[in-house]
Amino acid sequence: MEEKGKIWFNGTLVDHGDAKIHVLTHGLHYGTGVFEGIRCYKTIDGKSAIFRLQDHMQRLIDSGKIYFMDLGFTRRELEQAAIDTVKANGMEECYIRPIAFYGYGKMGVNPMPNKVSVAIAVWKWDEYIKSGGGEEKGARLMVSSWARLDPKTMPMHAKATANYANSALARVEALKAGFDEAIMLNSSGMVVEATAENIFMVERDGSLATPPASSGALAGITRESVITIAEENGISCKERNISRDELYLADEVFLTGTAAEIKPIGEIDNRTIGRDAGRPGKVTKQLKALFEAVVHGKDEKFSNKWLAPIN
Ligand code: PMP
Numbered sequence: 558m559e560e561k562g563k564i565w566f567n568g569t570l571v572d573h574g575d576a577k578i579h580v581l582t583h584g585l586h587y588g589t590g591v592f593e594g595i596r597c598y599k600t601i602d603g604k605s606a607i608f609r610l611q612d613h614m615q616r617l618i619d620s621g622k623i624y625f626m627d628l629g630f631t632r633r634e635l636e637q638a639a640i641d642t643v644k645a646n647g648m649e650e651c652y653i654r655p656i657a658f659y660g661y662g663k664m665g666v667n668p669m670p671n672k673v674s675v676a677i678a679v680w681k682w683d684e685y686i687k688s689g690g691g692e693e694k695g696a697r698l699m700v701s702s703w704a705r706l707d708p709k710t711m712p713m714h715a716k717a718t719a720n721y722a723n724s725a726l727a728r729v730e731a732l733k734a735g736f737d738e739a740i741m742l743n744s745s746g747m748v749v750e751a752t753a754e755n756i757f758m759v760e761r762d763g764s765l766a767t768p769p770a771s772s773g774a775l776a777g778i779t780r781e782s783v784i785t786i787a788e789e790n791g792i793s794c795k796e797r798n799i800s801r802d803e804l805y806l807a808d809e810v811f812l813t814g815t816a817a818e819i820k821p822i823g824e825i826d827n828r829t830i831g832r833d834a835g836r837p838g839k840v841t842k843q844l845k846a847l848f849e850a851v852v853h854g855k856d857e858k859f860s861n862k863w864l865a866p867i868n
Pocket residue numbers: 594716750751752753754755774775776777778779780813814815816
């Protein structure tokens with residue numbers, strides 16, 4: 558991580574090294590924080606734009622609501638803060654990380670006596686999931702031995718820092734076993750998502766399937782974008798429960814997420830996906846190209862609706 562530039566912290570842009578918090582911050586001890594991941598892309602007009610900024614900031618506010626957090630800024634103010642942070646760092650393309658957390662003040666599990674802090678940082682993040690099988694092949698995944706958090710245990714529609722201890726266990730397990738990423742099942746044994754990405758499969762008839770939000774999956778903004786773009790291009794998508802062996806037999810599998818974007822999958826639990834030695838399939842490649850056109854402002858229909866210009 559580059560330790561220069563500016564971070565937006567509770568309403569002001571401060572130097573990167575000055576965005577500090579106390580070791581007794583509530584969110585650090587008890588996982589009482591919520592965050593977002595957003596991307597800013599270069600657009601064909603030579604400028605930059607943030608993809609689905611409004612939807613991400615709304616999800617941040619919604620995540621906060623679940624944890625009784627009043628962020629103290631309106632959605633519009635948070636949107637402007639993200640734009641200001643990108644500008645202040647002179648970034649053409651970057652990943653944007655807003656976070657809100659219960660701060661320093663009173664220890665004990667109850668977060669409510671503590672003030673909420675909000676910060677926005679940006680950094681360059683090119684490829685989040687590497688393809689161990691080589692760039693022309695998809696990523697290699699394993700089903701994690703850790704179950705996804707159960708909706709009865711944790712509110713899965715909050716993008717809360719606490720949820721990512723579960724994700725981190727699964728991701729480390731996968732990396733240590735030589736895989737690129739983990740697939741998480743729920744306590745009923747059905748597929749939910751990867752550690753920070755939603756998952757899709759291509760059915761025999763060329764349509765898409767993805768687990769429903771009720772499986773415990775985060776309502777991903779890339780997921781929703783891909784479903785919308787696919788439908789616009791005549792590819793339908795069913796939200797349905799999916800078992801791990803259905804993934805083994807799928808023609809194509811891919812992940813979606815802000816950091817990972819659209820990531821083709823070549824292998825799951827040492828089974829090659831599809832009929833072309835784990836290389837990305839036709840539908841995945843088509844959707845990836847369409848998605849890239851949208852985020853770079855080349856598709857008027859969606860670009861106008863989903864891109865917030867920096868200037
Ligand atoms: N699931 C989880 C658990 C995630 O952390 C993410 C990343 N935010 C996603 C799915 C994908 O969501 P999005 O497309 O909104 O980035």
